[in-house]
Amino acid sequence: MAKIIVVTSGKGGVGKTTTSASISTGIAKRGHKTVVIDFDVGLRNLDLIMNCERRVVFDFINVIQGEASLNQALIRDKRVNTLSILPASQTRGKEALTKEGVERVINELAQTFDYIICDSPAGIEHGAQMALYFADEAIVITNPEVSSVRDSDRILGILQSKSRRAEKGQDPVKEHLLVTRYNPVRVERGEMLSVTDIEEILAIPLMGVIPESQIVLNSSNQGIPVILETESDAGQAYDDAVARLLGEEREHRFMTAQRKGFISRIFKGD
């Protein structure tokens, strides 16, 4: 039975696509057959983040409308061979995502894949609702900032009332909190909400904390999922998050400020 996981947040620009790319790559690297679907119809970007933008021929909407087969639209990742990408359409409107159409495509994917990751568009409108409707689990991306936390709570409300599991009275969607762009130095100075504060307000289990890092922009520039930057703290934090998502116990890291020695401060200029 394939597991359907939505990556969502309500607010835009908090790291949904960055996270979708890393989480799907991380799950696939562990040998699970994984597909990641871009639900952001009209504003597709997952292809760019995963460096397959020039290989897009057919898209999700083409498959929904029967203009292409799934095999024609799926793009096999060049780095991890158990990973495929289903790109969003750049020319159609979000209304082309019909519930029946999405269901048909997800059911077909579920026959070959173990994990289906749905990269949600921002907002709480139709596209975001379609991305979360079929989910078994949800990764809620939150920045340590008031508007992001409030929007995350709003999307949690929608998961609890408008998902298929909620409508059919099944077990609720399993929720995971992923805090991104975390800066422990600013938290220590009392300038930024701490992970504990966010956990207390949203009251869902913490899956991971991704520290604010220059590597995120550097890797998106090149179309490399952050998780493949195994030397970086953000890459390692994503790897920990994937391990926890798959049921492994891992201690949280990168949540406290690193004390830099006097000498390294001089040489790193920081």
Added chain:
Amino acid sequence: MSFLNYFSDTKTNTANVAKERLQIIVAHERGHRKQPDYLPALQQELLAVIRKYVDISDDMVQVEIEHTDSCSVLELNVTLPEK
């Protein structure tokens, strides 16, 4: 600037301000989430009916729905002005 901040204890902890504001707004919005869509309209119409007889302001009528296991209770709380 940071040099001066280092010596002043007066700098406010803005993270705590953020947390307090969020706790209030999130609790408020969660309360409204469970309520049916028609509740604001119902409140307005009840207010209009009561105003035919008593002069009251908008915030003097509270309408809330509470769900228990077996039934839902519509609670109407009207504060009448002092004579």
